[in-house]
Amino acid sequence: MNTTAPLRLAAPAWRRMRELAVATWPHEACGLLVRTGPGGAGATVRAIACRNEAAEPAQGYLIAPEAFLRAEHAARVRGGAVVGVWHSHPHGDPTPSLRDRRESWPGWSYLIMGVTRTQVTAPRAWRIADERCREQRVEIRRLA
Numbered sequence: 001m002n003t004t005a006p007l008r009l010a011a012p013a014w015r016r017m018r019e020l021a022v023a024t025w026p027h028e029a030c031g032l033l034v035r036t037g038p039g040g041a042g043a044t045v046r047a048i049a050c051r052n053e054a055a056e057p058a059q060g061y062l063i064a065p066e067a068f069l070r071a072e073h074a075a076r077v078r079g080g081a082v083v084g085v086w087h088s089h090p091h092g093d094p095t096p097s098l099r100d101r102r103e104s105w106p107g108w109s110y111l112i113m114g115v116t117r118t119q120v121t122a123p124r125a126w127r128i129a130d131e132r133c134r135e136q137r138v139e140i141r142r143l144a
Contacts, residue, residue: 004138005085007033007109007125010126012049014123014140020049021088021115028052030061032068032111033084034075044141045109061087084109084125091116094124097135104128109136136143 006067020029030050048071054062059085071080085108089097094112096104104110114121125136 002059006139007111007137008044008121008141009033009111010044010046011140011142013045016049017047017086017111017113017123018120020063021113021117021120022050024057024088025115025117026090027057028054028059028061028078028086028088028090029115030063031084032063032071033086034071034080035083036075036078036080043080045083057086058090084111086111086113086123088113088115088120094121096128098127098131101128101131101133104131106130111138 017031018097030052031047034046035045036042037121050063050067052061052062053064077097089112092114094114096110096112100110109125111123111125111127113123118142123138126138128136
């Protein structure tokens with residue numbers, strides 16, 4: 001995916017991410033964004049939920065390497081790839097924290113949602129390189 005292409009997220013994935021963010025509050029919910037077939041920049045991505053392995057899950061997230069490897073393998077079997085991460089910011093706004101910026105992988109999309117006990121903000125996506133953030137438009141797409 002390039003930095004000018006929108007992040008096209010499947011509507012069922014967005015619904016599930018919101019549910020998990022509220023259920024996990026006040027901890028961060030997290031997971032991976034996966035393109036499951038060919039398509040490049042215009043492809044719709046799905047979301048995989050991952051367990052937050054962080055020592056302080058209210059302050060950040062950590063996805064186990066094994067979870068990433070399983071998701072990457074499953075996506076590759078279908079001609080796709082892991083293309084990013086999604087996570088929630090409890091009581092926060094959906095912009096990358098300093099930690100998010102420092103731990104980002106160049107070329108990936110980072111979808112963040114702010115969450116309270118009962119509400120979730122609209123998702124915002126970011127491309128991060130050298131701790132600089134560039135917002136990526138998010139499109140929620142129905143699947144045929």
